[in-house]
Amino acid sequence: MSHARITIDRDYTIADVPRRLFGSFVEHMGRCVYTGIYEPGHPLADERGFRKDVLALVKEMGPTVIRYPGGNFVSGYLWEDGVGPADQRPTRIDGAWHTIETNAFGLHEFVDWAREADVEIMEAINLGTRGVEEARALVEYANHPGGTYWSDLRRSNGAADPFDIKLWCLGNELDGPWQIGHKTAAEYGRLAQETAKAMKLVDDSIELVAVGSSNRGMPTFGTWEHTVLTHAYDEVDYISMHAYYQEHDGDAESFLAEAVEMDAFIEGVVATIDAVKAAGKHTKQVDISFDEWNVWYQTGLDTEDQPHQVSKSWRTHPRLIEDTYSVTDAVVVGTFLNSLLRHGDRVRIANQAQLVNVIAPIRSEEDGAAWRQSTFWPFERMARLARGQILRLAVSSSQISTKRYGDVDAVDAAATWDQETGRLVLFVANRSLEESNDLTIDLRGLGDLRVRQAETLTVPEDGDRHTANLESTQDAVRMVPLAGVGIEDGSVQATLPPLSWSVIELG
Numbered sequence: 357m358s359h360a361r362i363t364i365d366r367d368y369t370i371a372d373v374p375r376r377l378f379g380s381f382v383e384h385m386g387r388c389v390y391t392g393i394y395e396p397g398h399p400l401a402d403e404r405g406f407r408k409d410v411l412a413l414v415k416e417m418g419p420t421v422i423r424y425p426g427g428n429f430v431s432g433y434l435w436e437d438g439v440g441p442a443d444q445r446p447t448r449i450d451g452a453w454h455t456i457e458t459n460a461f462g463l464h465e466f467v468d469w470a471r472e473a474d475v476e477i478m479e480a481i482n483l484g485t486r487g488v489e490e491a492r493a494l495v496e497y498a499n500h501p502g503g504t505y506w507s508d509l510r511r512s513n514g515a516a517d518p519f520d521i522k523l524w525c526l527g528n529e530l531d532g533p534w535q536i537g538h539k540t541a542a543e544y545g546r547l548a549q550e551t552a553k554a555m556k557l558v559d560d561s562i563e564l565v566a567v568g569s570s571n572r573g574m575p576t577f578g579t580w581e582h583t584v585l586t587h588a589y590d591e592v593d594y595i596s597m598h599a600y601y602q603e604h605d606g607d608a609e610s611f612l613a614e615a616v617e618m619d620a621f622i623e624g625v626v627a628t629i630d631a632v633k634a635a636g637k638h639t640k641q642v643d644i645s646f647d648e649w650n651v652w653y654q655t656g657l658d659t660e661d662q663p664h665q666v667s668k669s670w671r672t673h674p675r676l677i678e679d680t681y682s683v684t685d686a687v688v689v690g691t692f693l694n695s696l697l698r699h700g701d702r703v704r705i706a707n708q709a710q711l712v713n714v715i716a717p718i719r720s721e722e723d724g725a726a727w728r729q730s731t732f733w734p735f736e737r738m739a740r741l742a743r744g745q746i747l748r749l750a751v752s753s754s755q756i757s758t759k760r761y762g763d764v765d766a767v768d769a770a771a772t773w774d775q776e777t778g779r780l781v782l783f784v785a786n787r788s789l790e791e792s793n794d795l796t797i798d799l800r801g802l803g804d805l806r807v808r809q810a811e812t813l814t815v816p817e818d819g820d821r822h823t824a825n826l827e828s829t830q831d832a833v834r835m836v837p838l839a840g841v842g843i844e845d846g847s848v849q850a851t852l853p854p855l856s857w858s859v860i861e862l863g
């Protein structure tokens with residue numbers, strides 16, 4: 357048995373919980389839109405073609421904001437193709453995912469769906485093949501009340517009221533050579549600055565996200581952010597981060613420690629933002645939009661799943677990167693959520709990529725069922741329970757040894773305190789594959805709390821760390837009660853199972 361101790365003081369806070377931290381992502385890629393959220397003809401589709409079974413799972417999972425329509429896809433997308441009478445919309449080649457895009461689903465459909473799902477929209481514009489003019493036209497189309505060319509076109513397309521989209525991404529991964537319209541940092545920095553300026557001249561209430569590095573391993577990581585922000589600091593509000601992680605060669609210990617790398621990545625971007633802020637004598641604060649993160653098994657990908665491979669056949673909504681997630685993946689996702697929450701003072705938006713089918717917590721089959729993957733659970737629990745203030749924790753834990761990151765804490769934690777409801781919620785992972793962890797939580801000034809609920813996601817009795825939720829076993833991995841959690845003399849005692857992510861709710 358290993359041991360850990362967490363000391364909590366409700367006066368040691370990091371920030372308010374940014375509710376946009378629990379975001380997701382819908383890209384026109386694979387089966388995320390088509391046969392994911394939208395499938396006219398499915399027995400459970402409504403009159404607009406929205407799958408009600410998928411929508412119910414989305415509402416249960418509780419994302420607060422959804423990025424749309426890409427991703428790599430957006431860098432070649434013409435937004436005008438997706439508005440107007442559906443039978444007159446053009447069918448196009450999507451070069452990013454070598455797919456045929458019918459444009460049956462577009463901006464109006466997404467706005468309707470997002471309203472139904474009760475999520476905020478985060479709209480990405482094409483800065484790969486397009487520029488200032490198309491971007492400002494889109495803001496006018498979406499947000500201007502009426503009486504102008506683009507806003508009247510929206511009205512004639514059936515939307516009298518503006519969509520009022522506040523959050524906009526200035527392109528996607530333009531530092532990446534795979535991206536349609538890949539740019540140098542200087543080229544992108546200037547374009548982002550001018551596009552941002554023009555968009556805010558149409559609607560000055562919008563918030564803008566500049567493209568950061570596609571991942572920490574990019575050769576331009578650091579200098580990209582520095583150059584882009586040197587140009588566009590005054591015009592933008594956030595810089596993006598993207599990161600995908602996977603288990604390599606059965607090295608589960610290192611995989612379970614990847615949140616250490618996520619922590620370092622975030623802290624590196626914060627340092628770069630602040631260096632530009634200091635050098636430019638700026639007073640305003642630019643923050644981070646971590647608008648793509650997840651577990652994604654990228655090695656051994658089918659050639660047809662790689663961006664920009666010429667397809668042997670052009671397909672509509674092919675199966676692309678439909679990863680099946682295990683108990684191990686769900687625990688790692690739980691630690692990523694912990695990392696994001698711990699950095700909630702600077703990471704103010706985050707989007708798990710993606711929402712349905714494509715590396716997603718929700719799976720659906722064409723003309724068939726929809727179900728929750730293992731990774732659904734940590735997202736759902738944290739999105740629902742993380743309220744109020746994020747607490748700064750003092751954690752002292754036994755270590756696990758990893759090939760990639762040396763010795764790391766076996767216990768990874770984050771917590772929130774909600775003054776209004778008097779609830780304290782802890783999110784705690786035990787990274788050890790073999791050993792339980794005897795956890796003591798010293799509550800200091802919060803000693804009169806009681807345990808409301810304690811639950812864990814861990815290896816099921818009849819399974820192993822690879823167990824996953826399949827169509828035939830949809831509930832194999834889920835949250836189960838964590839037995840034996842008690843409070844004595846102002847301290848919580850809990851035993852965390854090996855390989856687990858737990859939620860302890862006190863109130």
Ligand code: AHR
Nearest residue numbers: 383427428429528529709
């Ligand atoms: O989420 C899948 C892809 O990953 C996105 O299209 C792209 O932005 C990233 O490389």
